[in-house]
Amino acid sequence: xxxxxxxxxxxxPMTHGLWNMRIKVDGETITDAEPVxxxxxxxxxxxxxxxxxxxxxxxxxxxxxxxxxxxxxxxCMAVEDLMGIEVPEKAKYIRAMSDELQxxxxxxxxxxxxxxxxxxxxxxxxxxREREMFLDLFQSLCGARMTYNxxxxxxxRNDAPxxxxxxxxxxxDYFEKRMNEYEELVDRNKVFRMRMEDLAPxxxxxxxxxxxxxxxxxxxxxxxxxxxNDPYEIYDELDWHMCTADEGDTYARYRVRMDEMRxxxxxxxxxxxxxPKTGPIRVKPPRNAPxxxxxxxxxxxxxxxxxxxxxxxTDKPYRLSVRSPLFVILSASPVLLRGNKIADLPSxxxxxxxxxxxxDR
Amino acid sequence: xAESKKTNRQKELGLTxxxxxPMWLTLKQTLKSSRHRPNxxxxxxxxxxxxxxxxxxxxxxxxxxxxxxxxxxMCPTRCIDLLEVDDIKHEEGKPxxxxxxxxxxxxxxxxxxYCAEYCPxxxxxxxxxxxxxxxxxxxxxxxxxxxxxxxxxxxxVHILEVLPSELKKDVPPRPxxxxxxxxxxxxKKCIGCSRxxxxxxxxxxxxxxxxxxxxxxxxxxPVFDKEKCVSCETCVEVCPKSxxxxxxxx
Amino acid sequence: xxxxxWQLLTGLVHWLMVNIIGAILGWIGFHGVEHWxxxxxxxxxxxxxxxxxxxxxxxxxxxxTLIWQERKELGRxxxxxxxxxxxxxxxxxxxxxxxxxxxxxxxxxxxxxxxxNVAPVIIIGVSLMMMVTIPYSPGFYMSxxxxxxxxxxxxxxxxPFAVLLGGWASxxxxxxxxxMRAAAQIIAYEVPxxxxxxxxxxxxxxxxxxxxxxxxQSHVWLVLPMIIGAIVFTISMIAELERVxxxxxxxxxxxxxxxxTEYGGMRFxxxxxxxxxxxxxxxxxxxxxxxxxxxxxxxxxxxPDGIWFLAKVFIVFGIIIWIRxxxxxxxxxxxxxxGWRRLLPLAVVNIAIAIAFKTLGWF
Numbered sequence: 001x002x003x004x005x006x007x008x009x010x011x012x013p014m015t016h017g018l019w020n021m022r023i024k025v026d027g028e029t030i031t032d033a034e035p036v037x038x039x040x041x042x043x044x045x046x047x048x049x050x051x052x053x054x055x056x057x058x059x060x061x062x063x064x065x066x067x068x069x070x071x072x073x074x075x076c077m078a079v080e081d082l083m084g085i086e087v088p089e090k091a092k093y094i095r096a097m098s099d100e101l102q103x104x105x106x107x108x109x110x111x112x113x114x115x116x117x118x119x120x121x122x123x124x125x126x127x128x129r130e131r132e133m134f135l136d137l138f139q140s141l142c143g144a145r146m147t148y149n150x151x152x153x154x155x156x157r158n159d160a161p162x163x164x165x166x167x168x169x170x171x172x173d174y175f176e177k178r179m180n181e182y183e184e185l186v187d188r189n190k191v192f193r194m195r196m197e198d199l200a201p202x203x204x205x206x207x208x209x210x211x212x213x214x215x216x217x218x219x220x221x222x223x224x225x226x227x228x229n230d231p232y233e234i235y236d237e238l239d240w241h242m243c244t245a246d247e248g249d250t251y252a253r254y255r256v257r258m259d260e261m262r263x264x265x266x267x268x269x270x271x272x273x274x275x276p277k278t279g280p281i282r283v284k285p286p287r288n289a290p291x292x293x294x295x296x297x298x299x300x301x302x303x304x305x306x307x308x309x310x311x312x313x314t315d316k317p318y319r320l321s322v323r324s325p326l327f328v329i330l331s332a333s334p335v336l337l338r339g340n341k342i343a344d345l346p347s348x349x350x351x352x353x354x355x356x357x358x359x360d361r
Numbered sequence: 362x363a364e365s366k367k368t369n370r371q372k373e374l375g376l377t378x379x380x381x382x383p384m385w386l387t388l389k390q391t392l393k394s395s396r397h398r399p400n401x402x403x404x405x406x407x408x409x410x411x412x413x414x415x416x417x418x419x420x421x422x423x424x425x426x427x428x429x430x431x432x433x434x435m436c437p438t439r440c441i442d443l444l445e446v447d448d449i450k451h452e453e454g455k456p457x458x459x460x461x462x463x464x465x466x467x468x469x470x471x472x473x474x475y476c477a478e479y480c481p482x483x484x485x486x487x488x489x490x491x492x493x494x495x496x497x498x499x500x501x502x503x504x505x506x507x508x509x510x511x512x513x514x515x516x517x518v519h520i521l522e523v524l525p526s527e528l529k530k531d532v533p534p535r536p537x538x539x540x541x542x543x544x545x546x547x548x549k550k551c552i553g554c555s556r557x558x559x560x561x562x563x564x565x566x567x568x569x570x571x572x573x574x575x576x577x578x579x580x581x582x583p584v585f586d587k588e589k590c591v592s593c594e595t596c597v598e599v600c601p602k603s604x605x606x607x608x609x610x611x
Numbered sequence: 612x613x614x615x616x617w618q619l620l621t622g623l624v625h626w627l628m629v630n631i632i633g634a635i636l637g638w639i640g641f642h643g644v645e646h647w648x649x650x651x652x653x654x655x656x657x658x659x660x661x662x663x664x665x666x667x668x669x670x671x672x673x674x675x676t677l678i679w680q681e682r683k684e685l686g687r688x689x690x691x692x693x694x695x696x697x698x699x700x701x702x703x704x705x706x707x708x709x710x711x712x713x714x715x716x717x718x719x720x721x722x723x724x725x726x727x728n729v730a731p732v733i734i735i736g737v738s739l740m741m742m743v744t745i746p747y748s749p750g751f752y753m754s755x756x757x758x759x760x761x762x763x764x765x766x767x768x769x770x771p772f773a774v775l776l777g778g779w780a781s782x783x784x785x786x787x788x789x790x791m792r793a794a795a796q797i798i799a800y801e802v803p804x805x806x807x808x809x810x811x812x813x814x815x816x817x818x819x820x821x822x823x824x825x826x827x828q829s830h831v832w833l834v835l836p837m838i839i840g841a842i843v844f845t846i847s848m849i850a851e852l853e854r855v856x857x858x859x860x861x862x863x864x865x866x867x868x869x870x871x872t873e874y875g876g877m878r879f880x881x882x883x884x885x886x887x888x889x890x891x892x893x894x895x896x897x898x899x900x901x902x903x904x905x906x907x908x909x910x911x912x913x914x915p916d917g918i919w920f921l922a923k924v925f926i927v928f929g930i931i932i933w934i935r936x937x938x939x940x941x942x943x944x945x946x947x948x949x950g951w952r953r954l955l956p957l958a959v960v961n962i963a964i965a966i967a968f969k970t971l972g973w974f
Contacts, residue, residue, distance in 0.1 A: 006784055028788075028943065055437040058473040085525055119855050119940025122387060125689040129400050143416040143487060149473045154522070157478070161414070181386060188382040191856055191938045194945055280534045282522040286609050287542070342788070343942040382939040391688045391933075400690045 003031060008345070010039050015355025016113055019330075021349075028341045032215055033240075033334040037327075038083070040360040047319040053079055053153060053289065056320070061147040063322065064107050064358035069102040072151040074298045077232065078307040079153050082294025083286060090231045090279040091155035093296075096137075098150065098270045099233075099298075100264040104175075105134045106301040107261050110353045111182065114254075117346035118195055130178050140164060155282035165272055179262060187217050196251040198350045200336045203248055210332040213325050214303030215260060216352060218244045219253035226299040234238050237274070240267050253296045253351040259303075287315045302326055302353055324358040413515025415472045417491040418503075420468050420510025423449050425484035428591035429462035429562040432476035432485050440469035443477060446505050461562075462505035467493055477518040481538045481591035486516040524610060541545050542592040542607045544568035550604035553581040557605065565589035566596060613905070613916040615868045616662060617748030624658045655972070663743060666753040670742035673921060674891045675704045680925060681887075681932050688936040711880035719873055723780040730777030731885075737769045738885040741892045746820050748905050748916030759819045763896065764805060767851060767889070771797040778870035780829040788868035792943055797851060799950040806958035807840040810965035811900050824904035828970045832903040836968055840961035843954050848893040848933060852886070852952065854937040857946055894927040895920075900925070 009020040020036040044063065048056050060075040061068040086093075108131040115123035135145040141160055142150040150157050153179065182186060186192050202212075204222040217224060225242045227235040243259035245252035289311030295307040303325025312318040329352055336348050366510045386434075392398070402409060411417075421434075433441045444464040449458035463485070476485040495501055510516075521534040544557075558566040565588075568581040583596075597605045636645040647653060673797060686693030694700035718724050744766075746752035746758045754764065771794045778790020788945045811833055813819055815826040827833055834841045850857040871882050898904060902923055905916035941949070 002783065051437060054475070056436065058437050058471055058475070087527060088523070088528060114938070119858065120936075120938065121454060121685075122689050122936050125691060129690060139415060140412045141414075143412075143414040147473075149416075149475075154525075158519070158521075161412075184386050185383045185937070189938065190379045191941055195939060195942060230464075244413065273382075280521075280523040280528070282520065282534065283525050283528060284522045284537070284540055284610075287607065288609075341942065341944065380934075380938060384933060387688050387933060387937045390690055391684070391936075394687045394690050399687060399692055401692050403692075 008343075017359075019356055019359070021333075021345075023337065023342070023345070025342060030337050030340055030342060030345070033337045035330050035333055037330065037356070037359055038118045040356045042361065044361040045322060048317060049167055050316065052287075052315045053285070056317070057151060057153070058147065058149045059151060060070075062357065063361065064300075064302075064324075064355045066355050066357075067102055067106040068100050068147050069150060070298065070300045071305065072148070073099060074296050074300075074305050074307050076151045076153050077296035077298065078193065078294045078296070078309045079285075079289070079317075081296055082292060082311050083153070083238075083289050084156050085283055085285055087155055088280045088283060090159075090276050091281045091283075092156075093271055093275040094153065094156050094160070094281065095237075096235065097231045097268055097275070098148075098156075100267045100271075101137065103301045104261050104264045105131055105138075106353075107257050108115070108134070110230060110257065110350075113353075114227050114347070114350040117350040118192065125187070126178075126182065130175055133175065136222055137164070137168060137171060140167070144306065152282060153285040157282070159281050167270070168268070172268060175340070176262070176265060179258075185260065186254075193251065195344075196254060196351075197249060197345050199250040199344055200340060201248045202336060206335070207248075210335065211328040212298065212303070212332055213328070215243075215256045216253055216303070216329055217240065219256045220248035224260075226297060226304055230297070232298055234294070238267055238270050240270065250347055250351050257353075289315070289317070297323075300325055302355070302358075303329065305358075307347055322358075322361060324361065326352075326359045328357060330354065330359060351355050373416070408436045411427045411489045413513060414487070414518075415489045416472045416487045417489050418472065418493055419465055419474075419476050419508070420486045420488040420512055421463065421485045421505060421508040422486065422512065423462065423505065423509055425482045426462055426592075427484070427562045429481065429591055430461075430463075430595055431479050431481065431591070432463055434588075434594060435475045435479045436470075437473060437475065438469050438471050439570060440466040444505060453548055463508070464502065464504050465508055466502045468498055468501035474518055477516075478520055479537075481593070483486065483519075486510065486512045487518060488512060488516060538591060540577075540610050541587055541590050542609045543587060543590055544594075544596055544605045546583055546607045547606070548582070548603045550602040551582060552602060552604075555581060556584070556599050556601065557583050560595050560599045562588045562593065562595060565591075565593060612751040612912065613748040616665065616752075617658075617750070619661050620665070621654075621658050624661055627719055628654060628657065639884050643964055655806050661754050665873065666747075666751070667742055669737070669747075669751075670745070670891065671739075671888075673924070676889045677887050677891055677925075677928055678704055679892075680928065684929060684932050685936055688933070708880060716876045716878070717873075719782050722782040722873070725775050726780035727873075730773045730780060731874060731881050733773035734770055734777070735881040735885045735888075737773070738888040738892070740960035741766045742888065744820075745892060745899070746824075746894050746904075747920050751822070751917050752821075755819070755821060758818050759820050760808060760812070760900075764808065765846035765894070767804075768797075768801055770885075770889070774870055777874070781870075781873035783869065783873055786870045786872050789872070793853065794947055796853070796857065796943070796950075799947050800847045800850040800857075800954070803843050803950065803958040804851065806955070807837075807844040807847070807961055808900065810837050810840045810958075810961045813835065813962070813969055815967040820904070824899060824906065827903040828906045832901065834901040837961060837965065839957055839964070840842055841897075843958050843961065844901065845897060845931075847950075847954060848897060849934065850946065852890050852893055854890075855935045856930065856941045858940060890928060890931070891924065894924045894931065897927050897961075898923045900966070 003024055003026045004356065005022055005024050007020055007022055010018050020039070020040040022034045023030050024032040044059065051059070053187060056075065057072050060072045063071040108127045112124045112127035112131070115121055115127070138148060138150075139145050141164060142148050142157060201214075202220050204217075204220045207217050207220045208222060213224070221244060223242055223244055226232070228242055240263055243256050243263055245255050245259075289309075291313045292311055294309045294311070295306065297304055304323070305325055306323035308321040308323075310318045310320075333349065333352065337345065340348065381530065413503055421459060428443060428540050430443055438529050441463050443461040445459050446462050447457040448460045449457075465476075472487075474487050477483075477487045493501070520537040522537055523532055553568070555568045558568050565586040566583045567586070569584045570578070570579040571582045574580050592607065594607065597603075597607060633645040635647055636642075679694070679700060683693035684964070692773065694703040696703045696706050696798070697926040718727060741763050743753035744756075744763045746755070774797075775790045775794045778786040778788075781787075811823065814833065814836070817823065823833075871879065875880060898920065904919040904923075907914065907916075907919045911919070
């Protein structure tokens with residue numbers, strides 16, 4: 001049979017989000033691939049040129065709705081760099097804690113998404129059941145479940161309500177027990193292992209050359225995590241370590257994310273011990289930004305996210321530029337896909353954790 | 362190193378890892394959810410209880426609103442505008458006074474809570490109403506009467522902030538209405554039209570005579586009252602010569 | 612204790628034809644027809660039709676109940692309620708059938724319309740044909756041929772052709788891939804399936820379901836000596852039924868619906884129905900061949916044979932559903948790997964064990 005190009009998407013039950021994956025198929029083997037994106041482009045960077053600095057924060061939540069707090073966090077850090085504001089101590093701790101809770105929520109959503117990809121709906125419902133607990137925590141903290149609008153230029157919106165850290169500790173204890181269950185369902189399942197092991201190996205050197213960051217990079221053995229290599233907020237004062245895996249195949253990337261979830265639980269417990277009990281949580285930012293530039297980057301659950309702001313003296317930014325980690329990884333996906341079978345496509349792309357909101361902006 | 366990792370992985374599976382461990386787990390779950398209730402909330406017969414801070418559609422407390430328009434200026438989707446309506450309370454016999462109150466297009470609202478956060482009198486609140494579907498778009502535009510919601514004190518959103526200069530000095534945070542950004546007038550541009558004084562919603566601007574011009578008519582300049590001003594920027598927008606700017610408190 | 616349906620329905624048909632319809636016709640005046648209706652040839656013919664109808668309807672109702680069982684059990688396994696249409700969800704199937712009946716029948720423009728229309732007919736026709744070969748109890752059966760095991764397995768094997776035809780005729784790259792995958796998988800798993808039945812046949816000595824169950828009633832349930840054969844048969848049956856973990860032809864995540872993507876309306880309903888009908892046949896084959904059919908311990912004799920058989924079928928299908936809840940999909944080349952390299956030698960080993968048991972005279 002001759003080689004033919006197949007369109008997977010843009011309407012497809014597997015590709016999370018709205019994009020088109022064109023693959024050149026010879027029988028069952030993929031010989032070439034070409035991702036086509038842009039179906040979700042909303043003109044985000046243009047919209048920000050007409051809005052004041054505080055008004056952009058709920059918009060940045062919607063950049064990637066699966067990990068919304070991290071995007072508003074990186075935006076606030078970029079604007080604070082531009083305006084030269086310092087954030088109070090307690091706000092830094094709260095921001096880092098919300099970051100880690102968001103990371104757990106995002107990785108649970110990823111875990112739920114790989115279930116139906118590989119044919120098992122059970123893990124989908126189990127992971128979402130646990131994610132509900134974290135969404136409830138955020139709901140009692142700031143009032144919304146998915147797009148929090150919680151970070152502010154100069155701190156966070158409000159302090160935690162009474163009894164919130166008691167609920168948090170209970171949630172974390174319950175969650176750690178459930179993590180053991182997931183590992184039983186996925187890790188100790190021969191069929192999952194057969195689908196994921198020795199698949200699409202990526203060497204560390206290739207990954208660095210392609211510009212890949214995040215758990216995908218750490219799954220290939222490269223020790224690079226912005227929380228450790230270029231610490232922001234208070235990560236250099238906490239007691240944790242980076243999660244890497246050496247093999248570079250799909251199972252290694254899966255393993256890195258599961259380890260990251262456990263590490264996030266440990267970080268949150270450490271933060272709860274070290275957080276100051278009282279103190280201001282919010283600083284009044286100036287209305288007009290000085291002329292200049294500000295840049296901030298942080299470790300998004302998917303990779304390295306970066307924002308670059310140019311201010312021009314008024315209360316609206318002149319230009320806001322976003323570096324999305326998934327944009328780079330998706331453009332590197334043909335390298336991962338060549339030579340594998342069509343049936344491997346969901347497992348390879350599932351481990352990358354695609355979210356089109358930040359890729360297309 | 363790679364070889365020991367490989368056998369490490371195989372050791373994790375063990376003898377029962379083949380398919381029995383996941384089957385044991387799912388059997389336990391089946392028995393558990395047959396005996397107790399499963400984790401399903403049977404909406405719409407059962408609904409979850411929402412905390413007070415839950416951000417549903419915005420709500421208005423008519424009597425507290427002063428018609429300043431801060432909610433209109435802070436909304437990221439620009440779905441609020443001010444509408445002149447009849448006041449609710451009016452004296453017997455006389456026609457009701459006309460006041461400006463916000464009208465919200467709930468269809469466009471992104472439920473961010475900024476209108477409630479920046480409102481100086483806590484007239485705009487967040488409500489726990491989220492079942493907002495309707496058949497036409499016109500029904501989704503809530504005029505000030507439809508926007509009303511009684512609410513509980515937990516529905517109000519407060520900002521407690523400190524100024525950047527007092528960050529290291531252990532000053533307790535205060536509500537944002539106390540950190541007032543006063544407008545300053547540029548003397549060369551002002552023509553004394555007193556439009557700012559007429560439009561100020563809290564009557565914080567007084568026109569004061571500061572001298573006499575060459576034709577003998579008094580020159581008036583506005584003076585701003587720090588206690589009453591809420592930094593709503595109405596005067597800044599209304600001024601025909603753009604003579605006013607907000608000076609920020611440091 | 613069992614319900615002998617042939618006796619019951621022979622008597623019923625005789626009473627209906629001779630005493631009721633014959634009397635009416637005689638009162639009207641058609642004595643020739645009345646006499647003809649009473650002849651044993653006509654009575655026999657009508658009895659066969661009525662028995663076939665009753666067995667068929669019971670089989671269909673049990674298949675539909677299997678759909679209900681799958682949805683509820685899978686729901687509880689995933690910590691949610693299953694379907695809730697009607698009391699505990701029993702009306703879901705009728706709602707599905709009604710929905711599927713009112714949909715439009717679309718034939719793709721460039722599809723081969725004759726083959727496209729014929730493929731689901733073949734599938735559902737063959738699947739429902741198998742229902743008459745399965746006995747539920749010593750009295751509730753339709754056909755008692757000497758080769759019923761072979762007949763059922765042969766009818767199982769006709770379906771991959773129709774799947775391939777349906778996938779190709781839809782003029783869609785996805786369905787073509789799905790059809791080819793399905794054909795490859797089913798053909799690969801026919802061989803261990805048949806070989807594991809050979810072990811049973813050696814021990815029991817005949818290809819008739821009744822003889823096999825009678826042997827199990829007098830000796831031991833065949834799952835114990837033929838444990839390897841039972842496991843191989845179960846795994847091959849799950850692959851034949853195209854269920855998870857072997858449902859790559861229907862892989863939702865990649866190919867939308869596999870070979871049946873272009874079928875809408877009642878044709879899709881018939882394809883789904885045939886899946887569960889084959890599921891019922893497969894589970895009842897596992898029960899009859901390995902689990903003793905309607906054999907029960909002596910102290911439970913008050914339960915009718917047919918009910919006990921159906922209970923076992925539900926339990927076996929419950930295990931198949933449980934496997935679906937716990938495992939993901941296996942990739943095509945791994946499925947074929949498993950079939951040819953692991954199950955086939957095990958089935959041959961099973962035959963050797965059966966021969967050893969028979970020659971040693973233990974059974």
